[in-house]
Amino acid sequence: MTFFDTHRSGDLISRLSADTNLVGRTLSGNLSDGLRSLAMSTAGLSMMVYVSGKLTAVMMVIVPPIAIVSVIYGRYVKELSRKTQGALGDITKVAEERIGNIRTVQAFTREKDEQDRYDTQVQEVFGLAKKEAMASGIFFGGAGLSGNLTVLAVLGMGGNMVMSQAITVGELTSFLLYTAYVGSSLMGLTSFWSEFMKGVGASGRVFDLLDRRILDALRGTITFENVRFAYPSRADSSIFRGLDFTVDPDTVLAIAGSSGGGKSTIASLLLRYYDPQEGRILVDGTDIRELDLAWWRQRVGIVSQEPILFAGTIEENIAYGRSGSTPKEVRAAAEQANCASFIQSFPDGFNTYVGERGISLSGGQKQRIAIARALLKNPTILILDEATSALDAESEHLVQEALDRLTQNRTVLTIAHRPSTLAASDVVMCLQSGRMGEMGTFGELMMREEGIFRSLMEHQVIGQSRGMPLLPGSTSMLVEKGR
Ligand SMILES: Nc1ncnc2c1ncn2[C@@H]1O[C@H](COP(=O)(O)OP(=O)(O)O)[C@@H](O)[C@H]1O
Ligand SMILES: [Mg+2]
Known part of the structure; x- marks a missing residue:
């Protein structure tokens, strides 16, 4: 990278x-x-x-x-x-x-x-x-x-x-x-x-491939240990200065923090697009740098805010999730991701061309195709990087439903602003100044007087009531729920 x-x-x-x-x-x-x-x-x-x-x-x-x-x-x-x-x-x-x-x-x-x-x-x-x-x-x-x-x-x-x-x-x-x-x-x-x-x-x-190891049974405990990181193209500004946290298997961890705080960078580090300058990232206790890169990346799935589709058919785009997948598996994944109905409404069905970068599909449709692709990959560790942030309320509902199916039985890191998504997670971690600022359940963090997370949420609500219409899961409702 x-x-x-x-x-x-x-x-x-x-x-x-x-x-x-x-x-x-x-x-x-x-x-x-x-x-x-x-x-x-x-x-x-x-x-x-x-x-x-x-x-x-x-x-x-x-x-x-x-x-x-x-x-x-x-x-x-x-x-x-x-x-x-x-x-x-x-x-x-x-x-x-x-x-x-x-x-x-x-x-x-x-x-x-x-x-x-x-x-x-x-x-x-x-x-x-x-x-x-x-x-x-x-x-x-x-x-x-x-x-x-x-x-x-x-x-x-x-x-x-x-x-x-x-x-x-x-x-x-x-x-x-x-x-x-x-x-x-x-x-x-x-x-x-x-x-x-x-x-x-x-x-x-061409010949710089390395021989690396793989783990027999991957459970999916992820630990960031004193991670210090700056992007090599901007080496003087550290994104993380001693980031420490652990996520257990089968847990949904929500990562919150201000924009530019390094939330997406966590995903890049996990996928090993970059390696930290100091500290370690461990999976089940093994440094991910010791793992075979291809093997590791096969086990990490990512759905991002702007799903990238390639020019080709819908079928090809979903099948991209795992090489060697059968058409039947592709259809099952599409079904689970709430794609099937809109795909069937196209005259060419799964053979519909999506246009360059999926330009002929709506945001919610692209997002669901990306989810189907991730489902097909069936990763042990799943990263959702603001996967629903850009959607309207209705497609958000369909996407959220698909995401809920996707997050079962995995370690999930979800990066989100919406209080509804944050409240639905098992643990919330709030980043601040390149470190783990706060960590706890949504309810716990919202209860903290002067808490970083609480003030982040409050700012967001003020922003929302000023500009955008309030969403179904507005914070005031959720504070109740969290308690
Ligand atoms: N590829 C990159 N090269 C250099 N700087 C980057 C790169 N990607 C992101 N950054 C910078 O790193 C910081 C954190 O980015 P990011 O992790 O995307 O934030 P977030 O997802 O929390 O909004 C930002 O200041 C951003 O400008
Ligand atoms: Mg981001």
Whole structure:
């Protein structure tokens, strides 16, 4: 995740398509070309020396200068090609982001500006490509010219040697043929080494998988032990400064706290998108860093405020929860998540396309598909990150019902603002200044005079009565219930 925070997706996509292509070419084409060139030039050179040592010496005068120039040229081109790839990445980045959010662009009628921005970047790539074309024109032109001049020199000297009967016409002819042979292989050899090294460097990153362990019977006790954490891209501001808490299996823990307090960060740490700088996160007493990452992530499910759907059918999106799931399992999960009725109302049913990022579905529908996906995954530990915050009262009811089924028999961490959700949890933890501020049942925390949680709730109610209509589960009712 640290990597993804600092690299934008367009750039990565360009690397995936363009750079891997380069590595592929290097490894397949270049390696065999290089070895062939090496064999050919060695054999050709030996034959040249055998035919005439003197003429070979003349030929060799040209080799060192060309070698030096080609090293310099190679470095220059490498730098240029790095810049070109970077500029290409920028182009893809701009296009991907703007086209992906075309509605926003259109809403602000910024089409012309975006076109201009794209145009500027195309011009930049064009400029770099022109430079590269110029450089290779000069280099290959120069190399060709000096090669031809050498051949002329050999012809002149060789002609004299034939006249003085030092060698025969046949020997001169075969010498020239060998020269052409060696010349073409040397050309191939010059680019071989640098290209090959580039390929080796790029492929090294692929092989950094680690061998990790798994737990036999996962119960799902989660412990944060003195966790200190700051996002690597903003290392100077600590989100957590010694966070300590424990959740027992089969418990619903609600996490409360002000916006930006680090609630979602807890989810990121649990999923090991990031690791804490200090302290440990334990599951059943084992540090999650010792666990096999894929195994661990399979056991943690997350439903977030903005469920991410991929362009594809509803069926594909639900089935994404677990690879190898059958259509029957997908339908059962949809049923449990209260999806079935709205899916059946679509003419194409489960084969309905959801559009890019699920744009053709309502918030509540997307949310329920995300819940079906999590149900299918059947995780031991479930994180609900403001899963109902963005919904209206009616779809909230349907989603809440689905969530209630999802939260049975698991360790659940639910991040919520709604008093109704908080009151329905087993324990509430309230974050404050990067630490666990308060922890207890909803009723206990609401009873505390001057309590952090209580004042958080009170602020929320004031905000609600000022702006939004009061929701069915307003705090005053719930305080009663909590007591
Ligand atoms: N990927 C990230 N890189 C840097 N800072 C981040 C990142 N994600 C969140 N933050 C910052 O961390 C803080 C806590 O964020 P978050 O856990 O999302 O808060 P909450 O969910 O409680 O509203 C915020 O100040 C936010 O700006
Ligand atoms: Mg959040």
